[in-house]
Amino acid sequence: MTTTQWDIIGADYVASAVKATQYPQDTIDEVAFIGRSNVGKSSLLNSLARRKGLARVSSSPGKTQTINFYSFQAKRQVEEEVQRHTLYAVDLPGYGFARTSKGNKNEWSAFICKYMENSQFLKLVCVLMDIRHAPMESDIDCYQWLLNLGLPLMVILTKADKLSKNAVASQKALYQKTFGLRDDQIITYSSSSHVTRKDLINRIMDQLEQYHSFDIQWGNHDMVWMGAAAGQLACIASVIRTSIRYGNLDLIEDGYGINMVPLATFAMDAYRDDPCRQFVLKDSTDEERSKKETLMNRKMHKAIAIIKFKLEGQLIHKWPEYGMENRCLLHRINYENKTVEIDGKTYDMLDTSFPTIDPEHPYDLTPEEQEVMNRLRTSFIHCEKLQRHVRLLLKRGSMYKVYNGNLLYHGCVPLNPDGTFKKVNVYGREYSGKALYDVLESYVRKAFFSLDEKEREKGRDIMWYIWTAPDSPLYGRSKMATFERYFLADKSMHHESKNAYYHLFDKEETADNILKEFGLTGDFVHIINGHVPVERIAGENPVKCNGKLILIDGGFSKTYRRKTGIAGYTLTYNSYGLTLSAHEPFDWSNEAVRDELDIVSHQEAVEYRDKRILVGDTDVGKRMMIRIEELKKLIQAYQDGEIAERDASSAYKW
Numbered sequence: 190m191t192t193t194q195w196d197i198i199g200a201d202y203v204a205s206a207v208k209a210t211q212y213p214q215d216t217i218d219e220v221a222f223i224g225r226s227n228v229g230k231s232s233l234l235n236s237l238a239r240r241k242g243l244a245r246v247s248s249s250p251g252k253t254q255t256i257n258f259y260s261f262q263a264k265r266q267v268e269e270e271v272q273r274h275t276l277y278a279v280d281l282p283g284y285g286f287a288r289t290s291k292g293n294k295n296e297w298s299a300f301i302c303k304y305m306e307n308s309q310f311l312k313l314v315c316v317l318m319d320i321r322h323a324p325m326e327s328d329i330d331c332y333q334w335l336l337n338l339g340l341p342l343m344v345i346l347t348k349a350d351k352l353s354k355n356a357v358a359s360q361k362a363l364y365q366k367t368f369g370l371r372d373d374q375i376i377t378y379s380s381s382s383h384v385t386r387k388d389l390i391n392r393i394m395d396q397l398e399q400y401h402s403f404d405i406q407w408g409n410h411d412m413v414w415m416g417a418a419a420g421q422l423a424c425i426a427s428v429i430r431t432s433i434r435y436g437n438l439d440l441i442e443d444g445y446g447i448n449m450v451p452l453a454t455f456a457m458d459a460y461r462d463d464p465c466r467q468f469v470l471k472d473s474t475d476e477e478r479s480k481k482e483t484l485m486n487r488k489m490h491k492a493i494a495i496i497k498f499k500l501e502g503q504l505i506h507k508w509p510e511y512g513m514e515n516r517c518l519l520h521r522i523n524y525e526n527k528t529v530e531i532d533g534k535t536y537d538m539l540d541t542s543f544p545t546i547d548p549e550h551p552y553d554l555t556p557e558e559q560e561v562m563n564r565l566r567t568s569f570i571h572c573e574k575l576q577r578h579v580r581l582l583l584k585r586g587s588m589y590k591v592y593n594g595n596l597l598y599h600g601c602v603p604l605n606p607d608g609t610f611k612k613v614n615v616y617g618r619e620y621s622g623k624a625l626y627d628v629l630e631s632y633v634r635k636a637f638f639s640l641d642e643k644e645r646e647k648g649r650d651i652m653w654y655i656w657t658a659p660d661s662p663l664y665g666r667s668k669m670a671t672f673e674r675y676f677l678a679d680k681s682m683h684h685e686s687k688n689a690y691y692h693l694f695d696k697e698e699t700a701d702n703i704l705k706e707f708g709l710t711g712d713f714v715h716i717i718n719g720h721v722p723v724e725r726i727a728g729e730n731p732v733k734c735n736g737k738l739i740l741i742d743g744g745f746s747k748t749y750r751r752k753t754g755i756a757g758y759t760l761t762y763n764s765y766g767l768t769l770s771a772h773e774p775f776d777w778s779n780e781a782v783r784d785e786l787d788i789v790s791h792q793e794a795v796e797y798r799d800k801r802i803l804v805g806d807t808d809v810g811k812r813m814m815i816r817i818e819e820l821k822k823l824i825q826a827y828q829d830g831e832i833a834e835r836d837a838s839s840a841y842k843w
Contacts, residue, residue: 194387195274195394199262200238203277205255207300209307213258215816216809218397219277219310223301223335224317225327226283229347232380233317234259234278237390244280254282256304263394276397277310284327305338306638313341313396320346320360320377324367332368337637339580341396343374345389350379405586408599408720409656409663412633416652418579419636420570422562423504423653426497429565430671433490436470445575447568451561453485456492459545459557465491467540467675495545496562498672501657502552504650510614511654518672519551531673531682538676583637588630588662589707593807595762596707597717598626601665601690608693608702613660616647622706626662629655663720665690691721700734715739715767717760731758731769739769764801 206212222230231244243259257280264273281301305311314335318328335342344364349357357377365375376392378385405411413431416424429452432438441447465487502517515532522529527541545555554562569575589598602622603611610621620628629651635641636648655661657669665688673682693699704714716738723731723740731740741758759770804810826832 193266195263195265195391196387197237197239197261197390198264199260200240200243200278201260202243203258203260205257206304207255209303212256212304212308213277215812216310217260217275217277218312219258219279219308220313220315220393220397221279221281221305221311222315222317223281223331224283224347225319225325228283228317228319229380230280230283230317233345233347233378234280236378236380236383236386237261237278256281256300263390265394274394274397276393279304279311284331302638302640305335305340306634311340313343313393315343315345315393317345317347318364320349320357320364321351324364329367337576337580339577339584343376343392343396344368344370346375346377348379349377349384350382403585404590405582406590406597406599406719407582407586407588407633407663409661411582411586412652412663413656414575415579415582415633416636416649416656417569418572418575419649419652420566421636421649421653422566423497423500424649424656425562425565425569426493426500427653427656430490430493430497433486433493434471438486445572447565447572447575449489451564452493453489455557455561456488457485460488460491460542463488463491463542463544465540467491468494491540492545492558494671494675495543496554496558499546499552499554499558500562501653504653506552508616508650508654510617511658512614512660513658516668517552519546522546522548522551524548529676536677536679536682539678540676583634588626588633591707591709593762594709594711594714595717596704596709596715597719598662599719600661600663600721601688601694601718602703602706603660603662603665604689604693604699606689608689608696608699610702610706611660611688615651622703629662659688694718694738695733697734697737700737704737717741723758725771731771736767739767741769764803766802 204211204213222234224230234244235241238259238261244257259278259280261276261278262273263276264271266272281304305314316328316332316335318324332342332344346357346361346364352360361375361377364370365372368375373392376385376389378389407415413424413427417428429438429441429449432441438449442449464484468487468490470486470490498519502519505511505513505517518529518531521531522538522543523535524541524543524546527538528535529538530536545558547553589596591597603613603625605611610625612619612621613625615625615628615632618628632644632648632651633655634648635644636652637645639645639648655663657664659665659667667686670683670685677683690699700716703716704710714737718738718740719742721740721742723729723742725731732738733740739760741760757771761768761770805814823832
């Protein structure tokens with residue numbers, strides 16, 4: 190196969206922006222360029238475009254004070270086919286020693302952060318650094334910030350023509366070592382000689398070709414892992430407890446390389462004489478493990494559960510607006526009588542051994558517990574694999590998504606019994622419906638990206654709230670009855686009452702109100718609802734409200750299969766309509782190969798259209814039509830003489 194390299198054959202200025210409403214509104218891949226003031230961003234863009242005056246160059250630092258979008262047209266030939274690709278090169282204001290007011294710098298940082306955190310089309314960030322100097326603190330801080338955002342990065346060492354070949358090689362090696370870069374993640378560049386121009390263009394195009402379109406709607410288990418990655422202690426304890434409970438501790442130890450020895454050592458000492466009989470692992474038998482391993486797992490299980498209850502109590506007292514005081518239970522235990530009072534009623538407890546709880550201060554961690562949690566927090570924060578996974582969740586995920594007439598979310602929209610949207614207190618202000626989703630998502634992102642430490646703290650803590658609170662859209666039950674399941678024989682206390690949403694979502698009026706709240710009306714609009722196991726075994730239909738609500742959680746988790754009778758759903762949406770597939774349980778690949786089994790699915794049509802959905806009917810198509818209309822107006826303006834033809838003599842001579 191004969192393939193030419195990519196080249197930039199055209200470039201145009203598109204827009205300057207300081208807020209999202211000013212960004213170009215089409216769906217084009219974006220490559221951003223960022224670096225210290227006067228590092229050579231504008232010169233590099235002019236070099237790539239072969240246009241001398243495309244981006245303004247100045248000897249005065251900080252000349253670029255807006256986010257500037259340039260349209261680059263790339264082309265290559267594969268055999269007899271000419272391939273073309275349009276991308277936006279995004280020139281960002283420089284950081285460092287720009288000669289401007291402190292107020293302007295703060296404004297820059299705000300709108301640059303918002304762009305980096307929220308752009309749906311940003312596929313690569315090129316970080317420019319001056320090869321003549323060692324990595325500066327501001328360069329290191331910027332690179333780490335971008336890395337934490339989960340963005341793919343490439344370091345471009347500018348002004349390479351100012352050094353000898355040996356000095357260039359030495360400086361490049363220094364930057365590679367400082368930032369831990371592979372050869373394909375760093376390139377040297379000279380905007381005057383253009384020696385590596387083609388190489389840089391093709392590296393950028395290679396990165397763009399790797400991308401596929403996907404998104405994630407966060408669930409409450411995603412949320413607790415995100416909180417753990419942010420270092421929130423109650424989330425860390427919850428993640429570990431759940432992993433031990435369901436026999437998945439290897440996910441933490443082997444999958445993420447997080448050391449559980451500190452917890453194991455502490456548990457074996459603190460609960461040395463305690464058989465921890467209430468803390469067996471779910472869906473497993475002790476016969477599968479040695480006696481020693483079984484006992485250690487139980488002790489670790491109890492140790493982290495008690496730590497979790499303490500940390501949750503601390504959070505509830507810290508944020509009374511969470512409205513979860515009834516979930517503080519450690520101070521309600523009568524440690525002499527071995528009973529606990531819940532909702533005005535006294536219950537005998539199944540387990541009464543609490544060597545780490547001070548009845549006078551039941552929510553205080555012991556020094557040993559605090560040391561364990563400090564070490565675990567450090568491990569979670571510095572686990573690169575976990576951080577990479579969470580960066581992906583942040584980049585591709587959200588609390589909900591509206592797409593092509595479909596509203597996708599996990600859990601429920603909190604409702605009152607009369608069907609109205611429930612008002613929920615979030616840090617002193619009440620929100621409901623779509624606004625509740627939006628404010629919760631904003632705080633989640635603040636946990637990772639806010640420059641205000643108090644806001645970051647609120648964001649970290651809200652992730653625990655979203656994981657477990659009755660008014661959380663991702664949970665929506667009266668309580669997470671973990672304490673009751675461990676310590677109370679009365680199974681009625683294990684019941685978790687669901688939000689009114691789960692009793693009302695069969696009503697078409699409910700679906701209509703929710704769709705309208707999120708801006709969706711018309712004949713072909715749907716709610717795609719996850720995290721609501723469908724009891725298909727009992728005859729429940731996942732399609733409700735005349736097709737307006739579709740439940741797609743059929744119990745992929747083995748825990749739910751006895752209740753649902755299936756192993757999950759797959760919803761397919763194409764130009765013909767919607768199709769739902771229910772999958773039969775599939776356990777072990779070895780058995781499937783041995784017995785020549787296949788995945789068994791049952792398909793059913795949810796909605797078929799007489800007329801196929803065309804590209805123009807989709808959200809992407811509508812944006813394309815807007816762009817076409819803009820181009821028509823541009824052509825008309827040119828034909829009417831309102832826009833003058835550019836003088837070709839102004840272009841670079843190459």
